[in-house]
Amino acid sequence: MKKSAAADSQDSEQSLLDHLKELRDRLLRMVLAVLLVFLALFAFSEQIFSYVAQPLLDLMPEGTSMIATGVTSPFLVPFKLVLLLSILLTVPYLLHQIWGFIAPGLYRHEKRLAVPLLASSVLLFYCGVAFAYFVIFPILFRFFIGIAPAGVAVMTDIGQYLDFIIAIFFAFGIAFEVPVATFLLIAAGVTTPKALGQKRPYIIIGAFVIGMLLTPPDVISQSLLAIPMWILFELGLIMSRLFLRSQKNKITENDDVEIYEEEHTDLSQAEMDAMLDEAEEEEARMNTPPPAQKPE
Secondary structure (H helix, E strand, O other), rough: OOOHHHHHHHHHHHHHHHHHHHHHHHHHHHHHHHHHHHHHHHHHHHHHHHHHHHHOOOOOOOOOOEEEOOOOOOHHHHHHHHHHHHHOHHHHHHHHHHHHHHHHHHOOOHHHHHHHHHHHHHHHHHHHHHHHHHHHHHHHHHHHHOOOOOOOOOOOHHHHHHHHHHHHHHHHHOOOOOHHHHHHHHHHOOOHHHHHHHHHHHHHHHHHHHHHHHHOOHHHHHHHHHHHHHHHHHHHHHHHHHHHHHHHHHHHHHHHHHHHHHHHHHHHHHHHHHHHHHHHHHHHHHHHHOOOOOOO
């Protein structure tokens, strides 16, 4: 029996409601995870801010310190920092929830490709943040403090410092996603490694333009972002070439197997035809009466 139009409409509405309920549940889990990590870290907000500010505090002249120009800054700045840190630490779980929602609608080969890309994206973002903290900050702060005019005491506001380091963290975290972006463009067939290799001079110029837009207006920080982006672009090209080579080898192996199966099938059919012909000839000989003998 065929379903009526009303029954089909009811089924589709129920399916939509099920998806919305699942989305609601996953969003609540994501918010709850961030909240739990935030509550666990907020008790250590002062220590966390001191650790984040250590690259600047180590280079400041004796007798100087950071200041808070806003009335609420001593509370809101550590609060904002701990909240962002909670989101950053729960990114793997957040992506796991998003993946659990969209994975049922993906094909098997898309799942095999998406999982390593998501994992590498998170890892590269963390690497970008660590690179900014351990490598970039000491160089930048030493440069900025070193060029301060004589008689000027460097006493940075904690709110401005937090805004500055957040911008640098996100700039380097996103910049370190260049290999993933390069790989996706080539894997999707938008371009080829050879075509991107030929456009390398334009990509290098684009990296310096992005470095100029995402970093403070000085040549040092611009170069410290642009050069790693260029290196990561080359890494993405290498990964893409290896991926395409492996795909080509798989296609070649599959073609060889198909050719072998076709040849094997043809050979078996020929043998079967020969056996049938022999059987028919044997049956014809058995059914043929013997020739009559001549009388003596």
